[in-house]
Each structure stands twice: as C-alpha cells, then as structure tokens.
Amino acid sequence: MSLFVTFEGPEGSGKSTQARLLYESLHARRYPVILTREPGGTRIGDLIRRIVLDLQHTEMAPTTETLLFSAARAQLVSEVIRPYLEQGGIVVCDRYADSTYAYQGYGLGRDLAELRMITAAATGGLRPDITFYLDISAEAGLERKRRRHAGVRPTGQRSVEQEEWNRLDARELEYHKRVEAGYRELIAQDPERWRVLDARQSIEALAEQIAAIIEPYLASIPRLEAVP
Template sequence: MREGRPASGAPVHPAAPAKSPDQGLSAEQAPERGVFVTFEGGDGAGKTTHIRFLANALSAMGREVVCLREPGGTEVGEQLRGVVLNPANSNICDGSELLIFEAARAQLVSQVIAPALERGAVVLCDRFTDSTVAYQGYGRGLDRAFVEAANAFACQGIVPDRTILLVADSAAEGLERATRRAGADRMERAGEDFHARVNAAFLEIAEKNPRRVRLVRSNGRKSHTAVQVFAQLADLFPWMGDFVRANEAYFERLDVHRTHEGRVDYREDSASAPRAERSGKEQQ
C-alpha cells in the first residue's frame, strides 16, 4: 500500500519560522534520509489505524510515505499472503509457513523497501521480523536461532529505525477486534493459547531491544494511542514533539470521525483541512 493522502484536521505548528503540517515542507527542507518504522503487536492491536494516521501527517509535512504490510506489498508477496493466510490451507507445516513469510519478505525488501529508503522515503510497515520471531519462533516453537538467521537472510541488512509495539489488553480482546468484520484468517485461527504466547513474546522482544522497540498501550482512546505513537517517533522526526503538544484536537479526530464501517475517515471536510494536498498511489 502506498500512502500519499494528506492528514486532515487543524494542525498548527508552534514554531513560527517553520511551515506547519497543513502547509507542507519544501523539497529543500525535507530530510533526505530514509526512515524505516515498523508496527508490531498481536492481532487486533490497531496497527492499520495508526499507520494510516501517521502516514497522513508525514505526507502533509512533505515526506514521501510508503505504507506496506507483511506478508504482501508486492505482486509476489500478495500471492504468498493468499496461500499462507487462507484457512483452507490448514495443512501447511510450520517450516513451510516460516519460509513463505521469509520469501514474501525477501521480495518486499528487494523490490520496495530498499529502493524507497535509498531515495529518502519514510517506510511504514505493518509487521516485520519481530512478528516472525513471535509467531513462528515463540508461537509455533521453531528453533529461534534458525528463525533469526532466516530473518537476516531475507532482510539483506535492512533493520528498522524504530518499532512501535501496540499492545491490547489480552489476546482474546485483540482477536475479537481483528475478526469482528472479516472473519478469522489461518493465523488468527491458531487459538487463544497460541496468541497468548505471541503476545508474551512481543513483550520480551521489547524488553530486549529498548532503543528500537517502543511499547504503546492501545486499549484506550485511539487519540491517546496516536499521541503516544508520535511521541515515540519524535527523535526521528524533530517536528513531532512540539506538534503533539500543540495539536490535541488533531488527534481527537480519531475518536469522532468515522465511516459507517467504523473506519477512520480522513476525507472528512473541514474548514481547516490541509491546504497543500499531496496525491499518491495506494497499494494493498
């Protein structure tokens, strides 16, 4: 999925000399370094919502934003996704499952992530290597050293600059959220005990990697969760710290503006919507 839609709302940056998110930044002002941010967490933790919200804000600030999901993000990856998540393929063995995920990841890194970072884009990815460690290493019980080696092979030296770990109250709550509309895919049908192991694994991964992995509780209001996400990225995007403190109403849109399906609607008309709209392609 490529995200290029501007964030709506009434963002006002407190630093007068700089342009505000509703104005965007010029090419000369925009940072040139690519930034890779991954979102992790159990099923139903809210990754999709917060990736889209963050992507809109970054886009409005003048950054190219590439939003991806794993497995997927490429033609090959989406085909592999259809295989590994299809409930009809219940006989896929654990080893095959791991290698399917790694094959999709190798394609994504080579075809999309590495080129995007090279040209200075911000890459936001829904799941990455930590999910493989949690689901296939801890959840399935595969040899963790082998899982780590397979991750390293597929990633070709690419490591996230920051990982946001979204944590719901429980595995049962997350699964209920995830399957409320579309039903359960093959991984979601693995059982509550499996997902409890996965959630515990994510917490252990965060404890072992405190500089990269930042834990954000997602069991409260979505606006509060979004504020925490932005705060945990403020060192990578210098404008975010002041922006969070000055734009409470901007985040509250997550709690009040929704479509009939319950999804966040970023197309709501507003007198203070961003003036510099940026177009982009969306691939999902």
C-alpha cells in the first residue's frame, strides 16, 4: 500500500506550512515519505515554474499556462510521485491537478473537459487518496501572503519557504473568487477524497487535525528500519 496526499486551497491558506509539518511528523516516525510541490518538484519542473510564475510574462496565453503546468506535472508524476508510490511510500504534495481545474478551469474559464483530458495525459490518471482543502476566503489568504511578501510576519508563526508574490497572485480579486467557487464545486463532485479544514485556525490546531485524519491510513505503510 501507498498513500498520496495533496494540499489545495487559495494562496496564503497554509498549504506549504501544513504539507511540511505533515512531512516532518511522518519522517520523524520513520515512515517512508517525501514532500514535493507543484509546479516544480523536479529539475525540469522548477525551470517551468520560473517561466509560468514570472511577473514579467504578462503575454502568456491561457493555453500556454495550462500546458506548462501540465508539463511540470507530467515530469513530477513520472520522475518522483509514481516511482515513490510504487515502492509503497507516502507522497505529500503541495498542490496537484485540482489546482489546474480551479485556476485555469474555473479561474480563467478554460474548458473543463479539455483540462480533464490534458490532466489524464499528464498524470496517467493518478489521483490523490486524500486531498486537504485549507478553507479561507481568497481575500484573507492573499492578505496573509501579501503581508509576508511585504516582510511583516505575525509573531510566533513559522515561515516556510520564501515564496515570491507571483504572476497568478497578482490577478484581480474576482479571479481569485472564481477559483474559490471552483474549489467548492470540485469538493462537491468528489466529497470522499476531500477533507475541508477551517484554515483560520492556528497552525498547531490544523496540524493536529491533519495528523488525526492521516493516522488510520498509516496502518498499511511499513516503517523504515532503524539504521544501526
């Protein structure tokens, strides 16, 4: 058995924070686990990430954007995610295909049937076992991210990776609201897979809830041997 866990939600909702905390707690307990992110997570994917998120690339056509995200995903699935799952490991991924449906589909108005075909090609049909949705309004999430971007950080909170304010963040609030509504539709279409958590809670409270949801799935994952 293996376990594929993804994190979704608006920017600033705490995905990277919680993905890292989950990875760290599983790693500390000697579970075979890797942490990765989209777009990126591979050498080729990180190069694509730079192109797709660059604020200067204002001329990028929506189709280009969609295909670049999908290309990065194809590389990540084939190079990292699928091989690790095939070995029986746990993969924690910060964003995955649902982000394409939410951002390029509902956000940019791309045809969802077409996105499903592109995604099927990119992933070979690989779907997460569990997807956490960190639920916060687009405004509140962007405000958290903007504040961090401005260098003002609420005290007592861990910062994860220094993420730049990127080309997608800079789109208008209406776009982000369509994304949020899109996520609600995706959740309604596949309620078994999604776990919706109130992202306004403390980092620690969220991490506890996520750990509790993951726990039953761990029974089928053998831990790594201690190195003598």
